[in-house]
Amino acid sequence: MSGKRYWTPWMRKRRAPVVFALGAVLLFCLQSGASPTDEVPLFTEEPQSVVQKLGGSVTLPCSARPASVKVSWRLNGEPLANGDLGVVVGPSSLFIPALSNLTLGRYQCVASTGAGALASVPANVTAAKLRDFEPDDQQEIEVDEGNTAVIECHLPESQPKAQVRYSVKQEWLETSKGNYLIMPSGNLQIANATQEDEGPYKCAAYNPVTQEVKTSTSTDRLRIRRSTSEAARIIYPPAQRSIMVTKGQRLVLECVASGIPTPQVTWTKDDHDLRSHNNTHFLLSNLLIDAVDEGDSGVYICKAGNIINFDSPATVRYDVHVYEPPQVTVELQQQEVVHGSTVRFTCDARGKPTPSVMWLHNARPLSPSVRHRLTSNKLRVSNVGPQDEGLYQCMVENGVGSAQAFARLITVSTGISSRGRLPSIYRPLSPDKVLREQPPIKPGASGAMLPLDCSEITGQLVPAEAPIILSQPRTGKADHYDLIWRPRHEHTPPVLEYVIKYKKVGDVLADWTSRSISGSLQKLTLAKLQPDSLYEVEMTAKNCAGLGQPAMMTFRTGKGRKGINGGQIDPPKTAVPSPSLSPPEAPDKPTVSTATETSAYVTWIPRGNRGFPIQSFRVEYKKVKRAGEDWVTAGGEHSPVEALCGNHRPGERYVL
Structure with missing residues (x-):
C-alpha cells in the first residue's frame, strides 16, 4: 500500500470513515431552530405479546412523541390500515374486535416524522389452546411413612401455560392446602405422608384464557409403607435435570427424599454449601430463589442421607441456566457526514442466549448489497447520499425478549458555501448544553467572547483537523488524568467544540464516557478513574463544517502511594514536552473473520500515535509452513480499522 494514501478528512473528504456505536436508549437534543416535523420519534409505549382465544378481542397499545408523529401498523411485515381484516386503528392503539386465524401473527407499529421512521419491538398475537393429555400408564408410588410423597402431572401443551388441579379424596384442589403442596412444576407434594394419604390421585389441566379443563387419562395410586430402617433415597427427580429460567423469575428446585429415619437433605451450588446463602431459602427439602440473576447459573447438587x-x-x-432478555447499549451523538463517505454502525447487544440482530433503515429491513455490508453486530454503508438519510435501527431478539436501538444519519454536500449556513437541525446540542443553550463562541479582539456566526466564515469549509494531544501516556495520578492538547493549525476556521470519549480498556462491560467542551479550551481533567488501569481516548474537533477525524491515544493511571493519613501522594509534576513525529505503534487487537470461502476480513484498533493521524495501514499475509512463500499485500484501499484479504484457497492456513 502506497504511503501517498492519506486518510485525513481535510485531504480526502469523500473517504473519511465515520464509526459510531448503537445502544438501548437514545435522546437527541436539537436546537430550538429545528422544525417540529424534524424531531426524532420516540416510543412512549410499545405493543406487548398477547394470547387470546379465537373470537375474543385484542387491544395493542402504541404511542410515541412528538405530537406530530404519525403511527402506522404492520402485520407480518405488511402494512395494515384501518378496516383491513376488520381491525380498528386508533391514534394510540390497534383493536381487533374478533380474533381469527387471519389476524394472528407478528405486529409492529411504526412511528414516523420528518427525521425518519422507527419500528417498535414485535408483539405476537397467538391463539389460546389446550391439547389433550397423552395416554399414560397408572403409576404405583411407594413412600416411607412420615416422609414426603410426590405425584407427578405431565401437563399437555397449552397456550398460555396450563394451571394444574388435583383430585384428592374426591375433592379438586386448585391451590395448596394443608400438607398438600402444588408446586410450580405441576407436581403435588404430600408432606409427612401417613396411611390416610393412601389412595388414587388424578390431575387435570386448566387454560385460564379459554377456561377449558382436561383431565389426565390415568390415575396414580399412592401406597405408604412402614419400615424399621431404610437407607435414604431420592424419589424426585429420578434423574439429572437441566433447568432454564429467565432473569428475575422465581426458581424452585425440587428434591424429595425418602428413608427411615427421615433423611437429612442439603444443597450445594458449584461445591459451596447453600444453607447460609443470603438469597436462597427452603420449603421442606426444596430450594427456592425468589429472583434469579446471572450469578445463579451453575450446578446444584441435592444430597440426602x-x-x-x-x-x-x-x-x-440440576444444571441451571439463567436466560436474560436482550439489552442494547447506545454510545452515539447525531451524525452528519459528507456525501460519498462511508459510515459504520455498531450494535452492542447482550443477552442469553445470544440475540439475533436485524438492521432497519427507516423501519424497513436492510439486506446486504454493494453499498450495505451487514455482519452480526455491524453495519457499513458506503458512498452515502441523500437517500441514506434517516434512522438506522438495530432490532435484537433471543426468544426471551426483544429490544431496539437507533441512530440518526444526516448527509451534507461536500462543500458548504460562504453564504450557506448549516441548518440548526444539523447541530446536535452537546450534553453540557442541554439545560442552557448557548451559541458558539470565538475570541474577540479585546479578549471577550463573542457569538460566532458560521455564515461569517468565507471560502470553502472543511471539517476540523484532528487536535494534537500533548499529554504523556502515563500518569502518577491514581484516579484522574489531565488531558492536554492544542489545535493542529492556528490559522484555520475556529473550533466550536471538542468531543472527548474515554473508557477502560479490557472491560467488555465498560461504556464510553463522553464530554463536549468549548473549542476555546485546551485541557480537560478525566476524573473517577481506576488505579493502575489502561484507558483509551478518542478526541474530535468540530467546526462549522462538522466533526473531523479523531485523534486517539491510550494512557495508564498510577498505582498511587499511601500517605501518613491514608491519602494518595502525588508524584512531582513534570513539564509536558512538545510532541515529535515518530513511527506509529502497532495496531491493537487484530481480529480475523471469514468474509467468503476464499477471503477474510481483518479488523483492528489504531493506537494513539501521540495524536498524529495515521496515514495508512499495510496488511500482509502468506500461507503457513510453505517454504519459499512470499508475503502478499492485501489489495484495495484500507480504512483505518479494516481490510479485506482475498484469493485464498479453501482449507489452507494463513499467517497475518
Whole structure:
C-alpha cells in the first residue's frame, strides 16, 4: 500500500470513515431552530405479546412523541390500515374486535416524522389452546411413612401455560392446602405422608384464557409403607435435570427424599454449601430463589442421607441456566457526514442466549448489497447520499425478549458555501448544553467572547483537523488524568467544540464516557478513574463544517502511594514536552473473520500515535509452513480499522 494514501478528512473528504456505536436508549437534543416535523420519534409505549382465544378481542397499545408523529401498523411485515381484516386503528392503539386465524401473527407499529421512521419491538398475537393429555400408564408410588410423597402431572401443551388441579379424596384442589403442596412444576407434594394419604390421585389441566379443563387419562395410586430402617433415597427427580429460567423469575428446585429415619437433605451450588446463602431459602427439602440473576447459573447438587448411608448419600444434579432478555447499549451523538463517505454502525447487544440482530433503515429491513455490508453486530454503508438519510435501527431478539436501538444519519454536500449556513437541525446540542443553550463562541479582539456566526466564515469549509494531544501516556495520578492538547493549525476556521470519549480498556462491560467542551479550551481533567488501569481516548474537533477525524491515544493511571493519613501522594509534576513525529505503534487487537470461502476480513484498533493521524495501514499475509512463500499485500484501499484479504484457497492456513 502506497504511503501517498492519506486518510485525513481535510485531504480526502469523500473517504473519511465515520464509526459510531448503537445502544438501548437514545435522546437527541436539537436546537430550538429545528422544525417540529424534524424531531426524532420516540416510543412512549410499545405493543406487548398477547394470547387470546379465537373470537375474543385484542387491544395493542402504541404511542410515541412528538405530537406530530404519525403511527402506522404492520402485520407480518405488511402494512395494515384501518378496516383491513376488520381491525380498528386508533391514534394510540390497534383493536381487533374478533380474533381469527387471519389476524394472528407478528405486529409492529411504526412511528414516523420528518427525521425518519422507527419500528417498535414485535408483539405476537397467538391463539389460546389446550391439547389433550397423552395416554399414560397408572403409576404405583411407594413412600416411607412420615416422609414426603410426590405425584407427578405431565401437563399437555397449552397456550398460555396450563394451571394444574388435583383430585384428592374426591375433592379438586386448585391451590395448596394443608400438607398438600402444588408446586410450580405441576407436581403435588404430600408432606409427612401417613396411611390416610393412601389412595388414587388424578390431575387435570386448566387454560385460564379459554377456561377449558382436561383431565389426565390415568390415575396414580399412592401406597405408604412402614419400615424399621431404610437407607435414604431420592424419589424426585429420578434423574439429572437441566433447568432454564429467565432473569428475575422465581426458581424452585425440587428434591424429595425418602428413608427411615427421615433423611437429612442439603444443597450445594458449584461445591459451596447453600444453607447460609443470603438469597436462597427452603420449603421442606426444596430450594427456592425468589429472583434469579446471572450469578445463579451453575450446578446444584441435592444430597440426602441418614444414619444408614450417611457416608454415601444419595444425590441428584440440576444444571441451571439463567436466560436474560436482550439489552442494547447506545454510545452515539447525531451524525452528519459528507456525501460519498462511508459510515459504520455498531450494535452492542447482550443477552442469553445470544440475540439475533436485524438492521432497519427507516423501519424497513436492510439486506446486504454493494453499498450495505451487514455482519452480526455491524453495519457499513458506503458512498452515502441523500437517500441514506434517516434512522438506522438495530432490532435484537433471543426468544426471551426483544429490544431496539437507533441512530440518526444526516448527509451534507461536500462543500458548504460562504453564504450557506448549516441548518440548526444539523447541530446536535452537546450534553453540557442541554439545560442552557448557548451559541458558539470565538475570541474577540479585546479578549471577550463573542457569538460566532458560521455564515461569517468565507471560502470553502472543511471539517476540523484532528487536535494534537500533548499529554504523556502515563500518569502518577491514581484516579484522574489531565488531558492536554492544542489545535493542529492556528490559522484555520475556529473550533466550536471538542468531543472527548474515554473508557477502560479490557472491560467488555465498560461504556464510553463522553464530554463536549468549548473549542476555546485546551485541557480537560478525566476524573473517577481506576488505579493502575489502561484507558483509551478518542478526541474530535468540530467546526462549522462538522466533526473531523479523531485523534486517539491510550494512557495508564498510577498505582498511587499511601500517605501518613491514608491519602494518595502525588508524584512531582513534570513539564509536558512538545510532541515529535515518530513511527506509529502497532495496531491493537487484530481480529480475523471469514468474509467468503476464499477471503477474510481483518479488523483492528489504531493506537494513539501521540495524536498524529495515521496515514495508512499495510496488511500482509502468506500461507503457513510453505517454504519459499512470499508475503502478499492485501489489495484495495484500507480504512483505518479494516481490510479485506482475498484469493485464498479453501482449507489452507494463513499467517497475518
